[in-house]
Amino acid sequence: MKIAYILPSLDNRGPVNITKMLIDSIKAEPNIHIDVYYFKNIIAVEMGVPCYKINFFDKIDFDHYDIVHTTMLKPDLYILKNSKLIKGKKICSLHNYFIEDLAYLYKKPLSRILASLWKWSLSSFDLLICASDEMKLYYDKIVPKIPKAIVYYGIKDVPLFDIPNDDKVQIIKLREKYKIIGTVCLLIKRKGLQQLVEFIAKNKNYAVVIVGDGEEYKYLSRLALECNVLDRFLLLGFRENSKNYYAYFDIYAVTSYSEGFSLALIEAMSVGLPVICSRLDAFRGVLDDSDVAYFELDDSESFTKAICEIEKNETLYSQNSRNKYIRYFSSDAMMRHMLKAYMYDEVATRVEP
Numbered sequence: 400m401k402i403a404y405i406l407p408s409l410d411n412r413g414p415v416n417i418t419k420m421l422i423d424s425i426k427a428e429p430n431i432h433i434d435v436y437y438f439k440n441i442i443a444v445e446m447g448v449p450c451y452k453i454n455f456f457d458k459i460d461f462d463h464y465d466i467v468h469t470t471m472l473k474p475d476l477y478i479l480k481n482s483k484l485i486k487g488k489k490i491c492s493l494h495n496y497f498i499e500d501l502a503y504l505y506k507k508p509l510s511r512i513l514a515s516l517w518k519w520s521l522s523s524f525d526l527l528i529c530a531s532d533e534m535k536l537y538y539d540k541i542v543p544k545i546p547k548a549i550v551y552y553g554i555k556d557v558p559l560f561d562i563p564n565d566d567k568v569q570i571i572k573l574r575e576k577y578k579i580i581g582t583v584c585l586l587i588k589r590k591g592l593q594q595l596v597e598f599i600a601k602n603k604n605y606a607v608v609i610v611g612d613g614e615e616y617k618y619l620s621r622l623a624l625e626c627n628v629l630d631r632f633l634l635l636g637f638r639e640n641s642k643n644y645y646a647y648f649d650i651y652a653v654t655s656y657s658e659g660f661s662l663a664l665i666e667a668m669s670v671g672l673p674v675i676c677s678r679l680d681a682f683r684g685v686l687d688d689s690d691v692a693y694f695e696l697d698d699s700e701s702f703t704k705a706i707c708e709i710e711k712n713e714t715l716y717s718q719n720s721r722n723k724y725i726r727y728f729s730s731d732a733m734m735r736h737m738l739k740a741y742m743y744d745e746v747a748t749r750v751e752p
Contacts, residue, residue: 400741401432402466403459405474408439411637412585413662414470414494415444417552422448424553424734434464438473461485466741470494472517479520488741491521492528492550494659496537496681503589503657521545528740530660532684548740551685552665553733556724559646559670566635570608570647577606577631580675580706581648583641583663584655586613586634591654591677591696596622598702599631605706606631608648610641642666650675650709656696658682668724673709673716675702685727690719 402425404418418435426433426448435450436459453459455477461467461484468490469475478489497517501510518541521527527547529535535547561567573579580599584590592615595607609619616634623632638644641663645651651667653676660681667674674691676682682691694705709716 400430400466401464402434402468402741403461403464404433404435405467405469405477406435406437407471407473408437408441409435409444409446409450410439410441411443414492417494417662418470418492419444419446420552420554420730421733421737422446423555424730425738428734428738438477455480458484461487466490468492472497472513472520475520475524476516479523482523488526489524490526490528490741491524492530493534493538494530496534496657496659498541499657500589503587518542526740528737531681533680534659548736548743550733550736550740551727552660552662553728553730554662554665554669555730556669557642559643560640562638562643562647566638566644567647569633569635570644573606573608573631573633574647574649578604579606579608579647579649580652581608581610581644581650582652582654583610583644583666584661586611586615586619588615589656590615591656592619593622594654594697594699594702595652596626596628596632597699598706599628600626601699602703602706606633607652608633608635608644610635610638610644612637642670645670645672648672650706653677653682654696655679665724665728668720668728671717671721673713674720675705675709686723689715690723692716 406415406418409415422433425431433448435446435448436453440452465487467485467487469478470492475491498514501513521542524545527538527545529538529547529549530552532549535549538547599605599607620634623629645667651672651674653661653664655677658679658681676691676693677696678693692705692708695701
C-alpha cells in the first residue's frame with residue numbers, strides 16, 4: 400500500500416503531531432510506503448519518512464498512491480482542485496468543528512467564505528475520518544452523502560523525562576505551597592484559559608502552569624496581573640517535549656470552548672493525571688463522568704465543583720484516566736482502526752476498540 404499524506408506544514412501543531420504518530424505506527428507494517436507533502440515552509444516535526452515541499456499549483460504523481468490522506472483546509476482544497484486526477488482513495492482526517500473554529504479565528508465575512516470553501520472541498524473525498532462520535536454527527540449534517548469512520552487519536556506510551564532545570568525550580572517552588580493545575584496548549588481565545596486565572600483568583604490554594612505560546616499570551620499575563628495572581632500563574636511559553644511537564648501537574652485542565660479532540664488531554668490520561676474538562680460533546684461521546692470531572696463553560700461555581708470532585712476522588716480519577724487511555728487511545732489502536740478504514744470499500748459508522 401502506497402500512502403501520500405498532505406499537510407499544511409510540518410509545524411508543531413496537533414494535527415501534524417497526530418499524523419506523525421500515525422505514520423510512526425503504520426510504517427512498521429509490511430508492504431507500506433509513505434510520502435509526506437506539505438505547503439508552508441515550517442519544519443518543526445521530523446516525520447521519519449520522505450517529505451516534499453509543494454505549492455498549491457503543483458501536481459504530485461497521484462497515480463503512484465493507493466491512498467491520498469489530507470489534514471486541514473489548504474490540503475483539503477488541494478484535493479478538491481485535483482480530484483479528477485486521483486484514482487486512489489481520497490481520505491480526509493477532521494480535527495475540528497470548522498464553522499465554529501473559523502468564527503473564532505476570522506471576522507464574519509471571511510469566516511463564512513472559508514467555511515463554504517471547506518465544506519465544498521469535503522464533498523470531494525471518498526471517506527472522512529472523525530476523531531469522535533459527536534464529530535461524526537456534526538459532519539453528517541454538513542456533508543451527509545460522504546461516508547465517515549470514527550478513529551480515535553492514539554499516542555505511544557512513552558516514559559517521562561526531566562525538564563529544564565529553570566522550569567523545574569519554578570514549578571517545584573509553586574508545588575511547595577499550592578496544588579498545581581496544568582495545561583499544555585496553543586494560547587488562543589478558543590482555549591478558554593482565562594477561566595483558570597479566574598479560578599485561582601478566588602481559590603488561594605491553587606496555582607496554574609501553562610505550557611504553550613500564542614496570541615493570548617499578553618492578555619493572560621495582563622489578566623493575571625489585574626487579578627493579583629501573578630505569583631501563582633506561570634506561563635512558560637512553548638517547550639519541546641511538553642509531555643514531560645505532566646509529571647509536575649496535580650490536575651490537568653481542558654478549558655476549551657471547542658475541540659475536535661485534544662491530543663494533550665490524551666497525553667495527560669496516558670500518565671494517569673486526573674482531568675477537569677469543559678463539558679463538550681466531543682468529549683462526552685467517549686469520556687464519562689467517572690473518567691473526567693466535567694464543568695460548564697464560564698461557570699465559576701461549576702468549575703470549583705469539578706475541582707472539588709477531583710480532590711475527593713483523586714485516586715479513582717487517576718486510575719480511570721489511565722485505563723481509558725489504554726483501551727481507546729493507544730497508537731496501536733489508532734493504527735489498526737485507520738488501516739481498516741483504508742482497506743474497507745464500505746466503512747462502518749464506528750470502529751470499536
